Amino acid sequence: MTSLRAWMPYALVALILIVIKVDWLPFQDWVARTEVAVSSLFGTDIEISSVILDIPGMTLIAVSIICIWLHQLSFIQYWSAVKTSFKTVSGAIIALLFSVPLVQVFINTDVNLSGLESMPLTMANWLANFTGDLYPLFAxxxxxxxxxxxxxxxxxxxxxxxxxFGVADELMMSPLIIVALQAVGGAAGNLICVHNVVAASAAAGISGKEGTFIRRMMIPLAYYLLFAGGLGMIAIHGSGIGTAILGVVALFIIAMIIIGQKKKQELDGLHYNKVNTFHQ
Structure with missing residues (x-):
């Protein structure tokens, strides 16, 4: 198989995901017609909806079917690939089946008889009141x-x-910067997202190591969040504590690079000694 043919499925996935979002093409209307909605879920005010053809998984399935022709596969070969893929992700299916509904319960905890805000908003509200002017660091x-x-x-x-946005307005800070920090933090959070870790571990064949993976990813996550928070502090309050935070992050990164290089040299030396011992 040529490299071009091997990369074609990925190119098709990207192309389809873009094409169905372009307004001046007819595909967006076709996709919208596949929406399925449920109102008054379990007698509550919660409404859920899903556009079937807009689910990325449907695109992956469609491209996999195209690959039967693209890669000249027989039905037996295709079915074997399907079974192998299902076996790979089967360990993650149970965790995902339970975690997704729990997330929805968490998000919709504002639907209660006491009129309380949802759990995420309550937690974030406490953080805003606690941090005050330092909030850009925590956004x-x-x-x-x-x-x-x-x-x-x-x-x-x-x-x-x-x-x-509301916290920024209350603290007399730029809502644009605070909401931007929210988006940056959300992107960083994907490093330790349970869904992503479980799915990636299953795909890599290392299921059962999710806890270790999340703990190790906390280090780059901390760098990411501190660096973004430092930039936010500079953007909101000017130089000062924000610059100091960026300096600390830079020192941490330099220290980790030095430690990593030292460990690499030690491992290389150990490997060299083993090779010499083997030859002797």
Whole structure:
């Protein structure tokens, strides 16, 4: 198989995902007609809807079928690939089946007889009151928390963007910058998002190591959030503590690079000694 043919499925996925979003093409209307909606879920005011053909998984399935012709596969070969893929992700299916509904319950906890706000907004509201003028440093953390719990930067923004805007307005800060920090934090939160970690671990064949993976990703996540928060502090308050935070982050990164190089040299030396011992 040529490299071009091997890369074609990925190119098709990207192309389809873009084409169905372009306004002046007819595909967007076709996709919209596949919407399925349910109102008054379990007797509540919650409404849910899904556009079937707009689900990325449907695009992946469609491209996989195209690959039967593209890669000249027999039905037996295609079915074997389907079984192998299903076996790979089967370990993640159970976790995802339970985590997705729990996320929806978490998001919609504002539907209660006491008139209380939802759990995410209550948590973020406490953080805003606690931090005050330092809030730009914590705004990305709120976004990361939303992505970690909800499993998506998009859902994180849906949960917290309005709240971030309100907090910025209350603290007399630029809503544009605070909401931007929310989006940056949401993107960073994908590093430790349970959905992503479970799915990626299953795809890589390392299921059962999700806890270790999340703990190790906390280090780059901390760098990411501190760096974004430092930039936010500079943008809101000017130089000072924001510059100091960026300096600390830079020192941490330099220290980690030095430690990593030292460890690499130690491993290389150990490997060299083993090779010499083997030859002797």
């Amino acid at each position: 990305p953390i709120v976004g990361a928390l939303g992505a970690f719990v909800a499993g998506s930067n998009t859902v994180s923004n849906m949960m917290f963007s309005l709240f971030q």
